[in-house]
């Protein structure tokens with residue numbers, strides 16, 4: 324039984340599973356998805372409570388943020404990192420935040436003040452470890468709006484930083500870095516058949532995620548130019564080189580980060596490369 328996150332991770336999760344080779348279908352308002360793999364069954368639940376149901380064994384494994392595993396204090400196996408979220412494929416941070424104009428400079432300045440957050444337990448522990456006593460209240464979300472009128476500071480998640488900028492907020496400290504993870508129930512992890520299936524899912528999801536940032540490239544180039552092109556383009560390292568029927572030319576094939584392609588193509592062209600093609604990838608297994 325697999326736990327899928329309802330909410331901001333939902334769409335990206337279904338896309339990633341599709342790329343990994345698992346088609347998950349869902350009818351609107353139904354939290355029971357359909358799977359094209361007869362060995363799989365699952366449910367959608369909120370990312371915030373996923374780790375509890377994995378810990379207690381309703382789910383053998385599930386996807387959620389590291390932050391909610393920590394906040395809930397759940398005793399689960401963190402099988403692998405899957406660094407994706409709603410908007411980007413980078414890690415996010417839970418940060419202590421105040422209005423730009425606030426006099427608060429460090430956590431110590433929060434003594435006796437009020438703080439709103441979705442992660443009450445994480446925030447209490449953080450204050451305690453800094454020897455600060457402050458009033459921490461639970462926020463259901465839209466937390467940015469609460470400072471400075473309702474509370475003195477907030478602990479909120481930041482990904483792109485857009486919400487902080489839009490609300491003229493300043494970061495005082497970072498409490499926790501987080502990203503999406505595949506987590507597993509401890510007993511399920513000890514069961515060889517279940518573990519094998521969870522490891523297969525982890526392998527395929529990781530391969531699909533790795534492939535998102537990469538592309539394949541193929542090109543033909545004069546054999547005398549190969550050495551200088553490889554020197555100039557470190558991203559091209561370890562290409563597959565195959566001879567062509569035209570004896571002076573070879574074919575190069577390589578997997579590279581997509582972001583370097585826009586610099587590679589003009590350089591390759593300047594060295595006389597021909598027939599340059601770029602293609603997307605579904606999975607990359609190192």
Ligand SMILES: Nc1ncnc2c1ncn2[C@@H]1O[C@H](COP(=O)(O)OP(=O)(O)OP(=O)(O)O)[C@@H](O)[C@H]1O
Pocket residue numbers: 329330331332370371387388389390391408409410415464480481482483501502
């Ligand atoms: N803007 C964001 N950028 C990156 N990751 C995010 C963002 N919002 C949420 N997450 C991550 O997604 C997971 C679920 O997020 P969250 O607890 O905010 O629920 P949600 O699905 O966003 O629901 P809601 O829309 O009600 O806030 C968390 O692990 C969190 O770290």
Ligand SMILES: O=P(O)(O)OC[C@H]1O[C@H](OP(=O)(O)OP(=O)(O)O)[C@H](O)[C@@H]1O
Pocket residue numbers: 331410463464465466467479480481482483484485486487
């Ligand atoms: O740095 P950014 O890319 O702007 O992302 C951060 C925002 O995303 C989350 O909000 P969410 O959409 O989950 O709404 P919520 O505040 O209601 O939880 C988080 O609570 C921040 O508000």
Ligand SMILES: [Mg+2]
Pocket residue numbers: 464
């Ligand atoms: Mg949220």
